[in-house]
Amino acid sequence: MIDWKPQGRAAPKERLVNALSVDVEDWFQVGAFETVIDRGSWDSLPQRVERNSQAVLSLFGRVSVKATFFTLGWVAQRYPALIRRIVEGGHEIASHGWDHRRVFTMTAAEFRADLERARIAIEDACGQSPTGYRAPSFSIDARTPWAHRVLAEEGYAYSSSVAPVKHDHYGWPEAPRFAHRPLADAKLIELPVTTVEIGGRRLAAGGGGFFRLLPYHFSSWAISRVNRDEGRPAVFYFHPWEIDPGQPRVANAPLRSRLRHYSRLAAMEGKLLRLLKAHEWGRTDAVVAAEQVRLA
Numbered sequence: 001m002i003d004w005k006p007q008g009r010a011a012p013k014e015r016l017v018n019a020l021s022v023d024v025e026d027w028f029q030v031g032a033f034e035t036v037i038d039r040g041s042w043d044s045l046p047q048r049v050e051r052n053s054q055a056v057l058s059l060f061g062r063v064s065v066k067a068t069f070f071t072l073g074w075v076a077q078r079y080p081a082l083i084r085r086i087v088e089g090g091h092e093i094a095s096h097g098w099d100h101r102r103v104f105t106m107t108a109a110e111f112r113a114d115l116e117r118a119r120i121a122i123e124d125a126c127g128q129s130p131t132g133y134r135a136p137s138f139s140i141d142a143r144t145p146w147a148h149r150v151l152a153e154e155g156y157a158y159s160s161s162v163a164p165v166k167h168d169h170y171g172w173p174e175a176p177r178f179a180h181r182p183l184a185d186a187k188l189i190e191l192p193v194t195t196v197e198i199g200g201r202r203l204a205a206g207g208g209g210f211f212r213l214l215p216y217h218f219s220s221w222a223i224s225r226v227n228r229d230e231g232r233p234a235v236f237y238f239h240p241w242e243i244d245p246g247q248p249r250v251a252n253a254p255l256r257s258r259l260r261h262y263s264r265l266a267a268m269e270g271k272l273l274r275l276l277k278a279h280e281w282g283r284t285d286a287v288v289a290a291e292q293v294r295l296a
C-alpha cells in the first residue's frame, strides 16, 4: 500500500501508543481467593485459562492490536501451545512469576528462584526469554527495596509492577506515576500502571477491576487525559478470566472479593473492544523503548 501524504504539509501529529497487557492466570489463581483456594488443589480445578486466553487473542486479532502477555510460569508449563500462539501472533511474552506469590511475601532469594522457575517454563514453551516482568497483584512496594535490583541482575529490561496509588490490597502511593529508573546504576525501567490525579487525589485508572466495575467513560477519559494533558503513555491491563462469565463460582470467598471478581463479566468483552478502538495500543516492550529514549 502506498502511504500518501500531501506535499508541503506536515504529517498529522502521531498519537501516543499505550501499553496493552494481559496478566495470564486462571480464575482460581487470583490474589482475592488466595485464602480459600489452596495452591495444591489448582490442578484438580476446571482449567479455563487456555480457552480464555485464546478468546483474548481472537479479540486482539479483530482490531489488529499487539499486546504483552505477562504469564505465570505455572501456566506456561501446562499450556506450551498457548505460549507459542501468543508469540506467533506477534505479541510479547513476559513473566508474571511462577505461581502468583506476591513479591512482598518472599525474601530476595525466594524472589530470584521464583523468577528463574517462571523464565525456564516460558523458554521451554516458546524458546524466548522474557525481558519484562509484572509482579502478582502489583506487589513491588516499599517493603521490597531489593526487588528491582534482583530483576536487573536476572537480566530483565523492565518491570511493570508498581501501582502508585493507595488500595486495600496493594499500592505504593509515594512511587513515581510514570516510567523511571529505580536503580541509579542500571538501565532497568519501571513502568507503573496508570493513575490519574483529580483534585490532588490519585486514582487507579489502568484496568483490572476498576475498568470492569466503573463506567467505560472514566477509563477512556483517564487514558486521554494522561496522553493529551501529560504527554505520557498509559499502561492498561486485564485478565483472561474477566471475559469469562461461565467460570465456576467460589462460594466461600469473602463477599467483597466475590463482588469484585464476578461483577459485570458479561459486559467486559464489548467494553474492551470499545477501548481498543478508541486509543492507540501496543506491546509494553515497545512503550518501554520509547520511554528509554525520553529518559536518556
Ligand SMILES: [Zn+2]
Residues within 6 Å of the ligand: 023, 025, 096, 100, 135, 136, 137
Ligand atoms: Zn496476577
